[in-house]
Amino acid sequence: MGKEKVYITNPNLSLIWLENDEKHWFISAINMNSTYLTKDELDQFFISLLIKCTSPLEKGQITKYINSCGFSFSESELYFESLLNFKIIIEKNSKTERSNWLRNYEIKYVDYSKENVLAQDKLKMISYMKEQEVPPIVKNYMGVKYKLKHPGLYKLPTMKPLSEIFLCGKSENSRILTKDLLSAFLFYLFGAQRVGKFHGIMPILCKSYPSNGARHVLDLYICIKGMNWVKDGLYYYHPINHEIIYIGSIPRSLNEITLIITVNYERMQWRYRNSWSYRDILFEIGHFIGNLQIITSAYGINFFERNDFNKDELKKIIGLKDLEDEVVLVVELER
Numbered sequence: 421m422g423k424e425k426v427y428i429t430n431p432n433l434s435l436i437w438l439e440n441d442e443k444h445w446f447i448s449a450i451n452m453n454s455t456y457l458t459k460d461e462l463d464q465f466f467i468s469l470l471i472k473c474t475s476p477l478e479k480g481q482i483t484k485y486i487n488s489c490g491f492s493f494s495e496s497e498l499y500f501e502s503l504l505n506f507k508i509i510i511e512k513n514s515k516t517e518r519s520n521w522l523r524n525y526e527i528k529y530v531d532y533s534k535e536n537v538l539a540q541d542k543l544k545m546i547s548y549m550k551e552q553e554v555p556p557i558v559k560n561y562m563g564v565k566y567k568l569k570h571p572g573l574y575k576l577p578t579m580k581p582l583s584e585i586f587l588c589g590k591s592e593n594s595r596i597l598t599k600d601l602l603s604a605f606l607f608y609l610f611g612a613q614r615v616g617k618f619h620g621i622m623p624i625l626c627k628s629y630p631s632n633g634a635r636h637v638l639d640l641y642i643c644i645k646g647m648n649w650v651k652d653g654l655y656y657y658h659p660i661n662h663e664i665i666y667i668g669s670i671p672r673s674l675n676e677i678t679l680i681i682t683v684n685y686e687r688m689q690w691r692y693r694n695s696w697s698y699r700d701i702l703f704e705i706g707h708f709i710g711n712l713q714i715i716t717s718a719y720g721i722n723f724f725e726r727n728d729f730n731k732d733e734l735k736k737i738i739g740l741k742d743l744e745d746e747v748v749l750v751v752e753l754e755r
Contacts, residue, residue: 426476428512476512542619555686561656563666571604579718610640612659629707632700637687641680643670668737673730681749722754
């Protein structure tokens with residue numbers, strides 16, 4: 421006889437359920453005619469089922485659990501088939517192994533006192549790479565590209581003294597953003613200071629602010645308007661090539677010179693497969709904001725956060741994917 425199939429909660433759909441109210445239809449579409457459970461109780465049951473299927477279970481084990489929650493045996497069979505059809509539960513195989521970090525509540529620490537710690541980590545990364553390619557460290561867009569000059573090739577405006585920079589105060593008159601100043605601003609804010617390979621196999625970036633494991637999960641987009649050297653529009657800033665790439669027209673809810681910062685979760689999650697990776701992403705966002713405050717203060721550029729933008733419009737123009745990318749910050753620079 422062949423090996424019995426086992427099933428596990430689809431990690432993507434469990435995240436949708438936990439964080440996106442629009443996806444509640446997954447519950448209401450499944451056996452809502454049951455006389456045993458109210459909708460609120462069914463919501464609780466659904467989440468308990470996701471947790472129950474943290475470990476791989478055979479079909480009989482899952483239907484038995486559904487039955488214990490108040491469903492008849494025939495209803496349990498139908499419910500199980502619905503879970504498969506909606507891909508809430510998926511068959512466990514090698515491709516789903518990499519997603520187990522979502523349910524890994526035990527954080528394993530690396531003992532750096534051991535001589536073979538790096539060799540062990542490299543073997544782990546090689547095993548991850550056999551399951552899935554390393555997520556790209558930059559985005560690739562096909563639009564018109566505008567190469568920016570490296571700030572080391574021209575004279576920049578005098579920066580404020582350090583004592584004033586770290587006060588991060590607002591300037592009375594925000595400095596005019598010329599092409600050269602914008603180029604330097606983007607390079608020191610977000611540009612790659614060095615490109616390398618971790619363990620000789622994984623591409624990494626080193627920027628002017630830290631990121632756990634040099635994963636650098638943030639991407640930067642910029643709306644440009646009213647500059648005679650470049651077409652008005654929304655651009656992606658390529659940190660390695662130090663260039664901006666045209667994506668499309670400026671979103672209706674934004675104007676002038678506006679920065680859009682997005683996070684790509686998979687870059688961190690691929691490397692660190694536990695729930696603490698989200699904490700590291702928040703740290704990285706904080707490091708970026710601190711860097712933004714220092715650089716704008718140093719060059720006398722004022723900025724303010726925008727909260728009135730249309731997130732769906734930005735997602736569509738930029739091409740962000742649900743559960744992979746998210747807009748985390750929008751700031752407008754004064755001119």
